Amino acid sequence: MESIAVVGASLAGLRAVETLRREGFDGRLTLIGAENHLPYDRPPLSKVMLAGGWDESNLSLRTNPYDDLDLDLRLGTRASGLDLDPARRAVLLDGGDRVQADGILLATGSQARTMDGLPGHELDGVCTLRTVDDARDIAARLDASPRVVVVGAGFIGSEVAATCRGRGLDVTVLEALPQPMVRGLGPMLGAVCAQLHRDHGVDLHLGAGVEGFEGDGRVERVRLVDGRTIDADLVVVGIGVVPATDWLEGSGLTLDNGVVCDATLRAAPGVVAAGDVCRWPNPLFDGELMRLEHWTNAAEQGVAAALRLVRAGPDEAGAEPFAPVPFVWSDQYDVKIQSAGRFTGEDEVAIVHGTTEEYRFVALFGRAGRLIGALAFSRPRNLMQYRRMIFERASFAAALEHAHAAS
Amino acid sequence: MKVVVDFDKCESNAVCMGIAPEVFEVRDDDFLYILQEEPDESLRPKVEEAARMCPKLAITIEG
Ligand SMILES: Cc1cc2nc3c(=O)[nH]c(=O)nc-3n(C[C@H](O)[C@H](O)[C@H](O)COP(=O)(O)OP(=O)(O)OC[C@H]3O[C@@H](n4cnc5c(N)ncnc54)[C@H](O)[C@@H]3O)c2cc1C
Ligand code: SF4
Numbered sequence: 001m002e003s004i005a006v007v008g009a010s011l012a013g014l015r016a017v018e019t020l021r022r023e024g025f026d027g028r029l030t031l032i033g034a035e036n037h038l039p040y041d042r043p044p045l046s047k048v049m050l051a052g053g054w055d056e057s058n059l060s061l062r063t064n065p066y067d068d069l070d071l072d073l074r075l076g077t078r079a080s081g082l083d084l085d086p087a088r089r090a091v092l093l094d095g096g097d098r099v100q101a102d103g104i105l106l107a108t109g110s111q112a113r114t115m116d117g118l119p120g121h122e123l124d125g126v127c128t129l130r131t132v133d134d135a136r137d138i139a140a141r142l143d144a145s146p147r148v149v150v151v152g153a154g155f156i157g158s159e160v161a162a163t164c165r166g167r168g169l170d171v172t173v174l175e176a177l178p179q180p181m182v183r184g185l186g187p188m189l190g191a192v193c194a195q196l197h198r199d200h201g202v203d204l205h206l207g208a209g210v211e212g213f214e215g216d217g218r219v220e221r222v223r224l225v226d227g228r229t230i231d232a233d234l235v236v237v238g239i240g241v242v243p244a245t246d247w248l249e250g251s252g253l254t255l256d257n258g259v260v261c262d263a264t265l266r267a268a269p270g271v272v273a274a275g276d277v278c279r280w281p282n283p284l285f286d287g288e289l290m291r292l293e294h295w296t297n298a299a300e301q302g303v304a305a306a307l308r309l310v311r312a313g314p315d316e317a318g319a320e321p322f323a324p325v326p327f328v329w330s331d332q333y334d335v336k337i338q339s340a341g342r343f344t345g346e347d348e349v350a351i352v353h354g355t356t357e358e359y360r361f362v363a364l365f366g367r368a369g370r371l372i373g374a375l376a377f378s379r380p381r382n383l384m385q386y387r388r389m390i391f392e393r394a395s396f397a398a399a400l401e402h403a404h405a406a407s
Numbered sequence: 408m409k410v411v412v413d414f415d416k417c418e419s420n421a422v423c424m425g426i427a428p429e430v431f432e433v434r435d436d437d438f439l440y441i442l443q444e445e446p447d448e449s450l451r452p453k454v455e456e457a458a459r460m461c462p463k464l465a466i467t468i469e470g
Contacts, residue, residue, distance in 0.1 A: 015459070043462065063464055296422070299460055329420055329462070336420065380421035381433045387425050 001102045001310060002027040005091045007079045008107035008244075009033025011041070011295065012275025014061055015302030016105050021069050023310050030072040030099050032079055032091060034108075037132060038066065043295055045135035046159040047331055051166055054139050059132065074099075079108070082251040082271070089270055103270050103309040106248075106259055107302060110241035110276035110293060115151070120213030126235045129156060138236065145169060146233030149222050151210055153180035155330040155337075157238030158193065162332040165200050172203040172230055174210060174222065186345030189363055189375065192356045200333050205230075241293055243277045258291040263321040264312070265305045274298065274305035284323040284391070285342050285372070294328040325390045335359050338380060340387035341373030348396065352403035353382050362386065364403065366396030374399075382406070409445050409469040410454060416465035423457035423466060430454055 004020060006013045009031050017031055033039070040059040048058065066073070074093070081092040082104065090098040112128035115121050125146075127138055138160075142148075148164045150157045153175035164171045177183070179190025180197075197204045209225035213235060221229045243258040253267050254260040258279030261267045265280055273280075275298035281287040292301075304322045312319040330337045343365035354361035354377075362382050365373035371394045376383035382403075389399055410430060421433040429450060432440045446454060451468075458466040 061464070063467070295462060296460065303459070327422075327425075336418075338420065378437075380419055380437070381424070381435060384421040384425035384433070 001025070003030070003101045004028075004103040004105065004309060005030040005032065005099045005101035006105045006107060007032045007091055008109055008275065008277070009035065009073075009075060010039050010107065010109055010275070010298070011061060012107035012109070012278075012298040012302035012305075013105070014039040015299045016107060016274060016306040017069055017071060018062075019303045019306035020310060023307065025310050027102075028072060029070065030074060030091075030101065032074045032077050032093070032099065034076070034078040035131060035133075036076040038062075038075070040132055042130070045132065046129060046156050047163060049132075049135045050139050050142060050160065050163045052139075052142075054136070056132070078247070080247055082248065082253070084252050084268055084271065086269060104272075105305055105309060106267065106271065106273040106277055107275045107298075107305075108244040108247070108277050109298075110243045112237070113240045113242050115210065115213075115237050115239070118210065118212045120215065120219065123213050123215050123219040124217060125215075125219040125233060126213050126237065128237050129160065130241070138234070141234050142167060142169065144233070147231055148172070149174065149230055149232040149235045150238060151222070151235060152176075152238040152240070153193070153197070153204070154238055154240060155181075155328070157236065158197070158332050159330060160236050160238060161197060161202050162200065165202060165333070170203075171201075172205065172232070173197060174205050174208040174224070174230070176207065176209050178207050180206075182345060184344060185363075185375065186347075186349060188349070189356075190345070192359075192377075196332060196335060196359060241276065243279075243291065245277060260289070263287070263323075264319040265301065265308050265322050266319065270309075272305040272308050274301035278305075280322060282323055282326075282342075283321045284325065284393075288342065290326070290342070292326050292328075294326065296327045297324065300324055325387050327387060334378075336378050336380060337376070338383045339373065339375045340383060341365065341371075341390045343367070343373030343375075347372065350400060350403075352400070353379050353407060362403070364396070364399050366399070369395055369397070371396050371399040408448065408451055408454070410441055410443070411467045411469060412439060412441060413463075413465045413467070414439070416463040417461075418463055418465075420462060422460055422462060426457040426460060427453040431457060 180193040182190040261280040279291040348366040374386035423431040
């Protein structure tokens with residue numbers, strides 16, 4: 001392999017190019033990114049970056065100089081398609097350029113889902129949060145002490161709400177479901193997340209569908225499906241993300257809620273994917289097709305996909321399946337929420353290592369006798385032990401025993 | 408090899424402990440403890456992975 005192109009200059013793409021150089025790949029290495037920024041860290045955007053005292057030096061994802069990586073770096077450059085013909089494999093760029101490459105790594109991540117179908121979505125002050133530019137814009141608006149309405153009580157919406165409450169702002173959260181994150185966590189833990197917001201003075205409306213936004217040029221209120229209106233100077237829409245695959249339509253790759261790969265992260269001969277854009281069957285969970293939208297996955301998968309490109313060899317014998325335990329964290333108020341594994345509200349659940357009332361506990365999730373997930377509120381040490389047990393395919397009974405032995 | 412953690416950056420999320428429990432431990436007081444500041448060379452791959460996966464880039468390896 002003499003040349004490799006990585007599309008998407010964020011966490012997964014950066015960890016990929018770092019891995020390639022560490023592995024001794026010394027060919028031409030092109031990193032293509034649509035944003036005009038070097039790779040930066042997104043989690044702080046909804047946390048410290050909105051808390052006031054904006055300091056972008058906190059966002060760097062690399063401690064060593066970029067020169068060490070000897071990259072052909074194309075920032076502010078959007079890829080528009082692929083040429084998958086093995087004889088002239090290439091990434092096509094906006095404007096007509098081609099980047100010829102023996103290997104291609106797709107890491108274009110995801111983008112915020114918008115409410116563009118709704119009336120008033122174009123009003124000034126209706127925002128989404130995905131990029132550092134979005135965050136800078138929202139941070140500047142927060143300085144004017146707006147009444148904030150957050151649409152969606154998922155992780156990012158909840159963090160924005162928590163950070164704004166930390167600044168003493170009036171915050172309303174609108175969630176269409178009967179409890180926050182009820183599909184993933186179930187009604188009991190969803191209610192704990194709801195109570196956490198209410199304890200901190202958030203005006204939380206559940207089962208509240210948004211019908212549109214109203215105002216004269218600037219947003220002034222949000223109209224709900226049931227006819228009520230809620231005054232707002234700033235609306236942050238946090239209703240999830242969609243994988244950035246629009247540019248791959250018609251490329252010949254399989255697209256279905258992400259770039260569909262095999263268990264070794266290969267999307268097509270010479271093409272692999274990593275990060276928020278990648279959907280692959282995780283062998284650790286019986287080959288369930290997963291697309292993860294979390295930091296640790298982007299970092300781990302960036303490494304794994306890069307290794308897969310350079311280590312597999314012509315006969316593919318060196319290709320290893322990617323079988324991680326999904327891990328995500330979210331910081332809300334003074335609570336550190338962490339989750340490991342793959343679970344739904346339908347699974348068996350047991351609360352250990354504390355109580356939900358004190359917001360310090362671990363919820364263990366079991367399915368068919370196996371420990372498949374754990375959710376912790378401010379219990380990092382315990383959570384990591386269960387992450388390991390999930391990896392080792394421990395039984396649910398063994399996890400409960402571990403919990404009882406520890407307390 | 409010497410393991411150094413920038414405790415101003417560390418947020419005790421225990422990711423490093425999940426990867427290299429021989430070297431890193433977050434205790435019930437929510438602080439990170441380095442169990443071995445100069446771990447054996449055989450642990451280098453794990454410690455390097457922990458440094459790479461630390462969400463705060465708080466871990467550096469000297470030597
Ligand atoms: C506000 C916020 C808070 C978060 N907090 C947490 C958290 O607490 N914990 C957690 O685990 N995760 C968190 N995440 C999620 C985490 O940041 C993502 O999972 C991670 O950034 C994914 O990395 P990625 O490299 O796959 O993609 P992305 O970071 O989405 O980057 C993809 C890059 O590709 C570029 N791109 C897209 N299309 C093209 C194209 N056609 N050509 C060229 N470039 C293109 C994009 O511009 C972008 O720069 C948060 C995300 C946000 C936005
Ligand atoms: S992974 Fe990093 S931030 Fe987390 S406990 Fe370890 S050193 Fe601290």
